[in-house]
Structures are given as C-alpha cells and as structure tokens.
Amino acid sequence: MRKIFKASMFAAAVLLAASPLAGCSDARIAKFQALGTPARVTCYSGGRVILDDFSTGKVLSESESDGIYFNSRTTGRLIETSADCVIDHMTAVPAGWTPVLP
Incomplete structure (x- = not known):
C-alpha cells in the first residue's frame, strides 16, 4: 500500500513538473531552441x-x-x-x- 502511494505521488510530481511545457506554443518552443x-x-x-x-x-x-x-x-x-x-x-x-x- 505504501509503495503504491509513493508511486502515485511520484507520478503526480512528474506530471505537475511537465505541465508548463505542455502549454507552450510551438513559437515559444522555437524561441527557446533559438537561444x-x-x-x-x-x-x-x-x-x-x-x-x-x-x-x-x-x-x-x-x-x-x-x-x-x-x-x-x-x-x-x-x-x-x-x-x-x-x-x-x-x-x-x-x-x-x-x-x-x-
């Protein structure tokens, strides 16, 4: 039970950390790549x-x-x-x- 909770929390943290990238437009990504x-x-x-x-x-x-x-x-x-x-x-x-x- 404890392992499942830790795995769920880890997955939630990964999704939360990646969510700002999901909202980036292709123009914003291109600008970052052009730095x-x-x-x-x-x-x-x-x-x-x-x-x-x-x-x-x-x-x-x-x-x-x-x-x-x-x-x-x-x-x-x-x-x-x-x-x-x-x-x-x-x-x-x-x-x-x-x-x-x-």
Whole structure:
C-alpha cells in the first residue's frame, strides 16, 4: 500500500513538473531552441534596407529602449540599432549574399 502511494505521488510530481511545457506554443518552443544561435538581422528605414548582417550568436534587446544589439559575424564588431528590424533565427547565409553595413 505504501509503495503504491509513493508511486502515485511520484507520478503526480512528474506530471505537475511537465505541465508548463505542455502549454507552450510551438513559437515559444522555437524561441527557446533559438537561444544563442546566429540570426540574420535585416533593418529598414523609409522602406530601404539599412542593415543586413548575421550575428555570431543571440540578438539582444535594449531594456530601456526599442533598440537591439548583436556581434556582427561579418566585422566582428558590436552593432547597435533602433531601426525597424526583422530577426530571422537559425537561417543559413544565402549564396551570393552581400552584407549591408552602417
């Protein structure tokens, strides 16, 4: 009887611990999987591409502004911007791609 109770409590604990994962959307899971992976960052101003580069790792958001920053795979330098940007995680460098740098 005691073994059954312990097994039931263990099963309940496992289910309780796993329940937050069951509620994750596929987008949330993909965002978690993309942590620390390189990304293509394309930024626009007035409908023109002003920055098109790849990061060496995670693209971070500024906590007190609308800006982002990342380490450029092209130059090795830190890039910071406050433009309208699209961040495409886990993408390969297209053949013939040329960076657009500030």
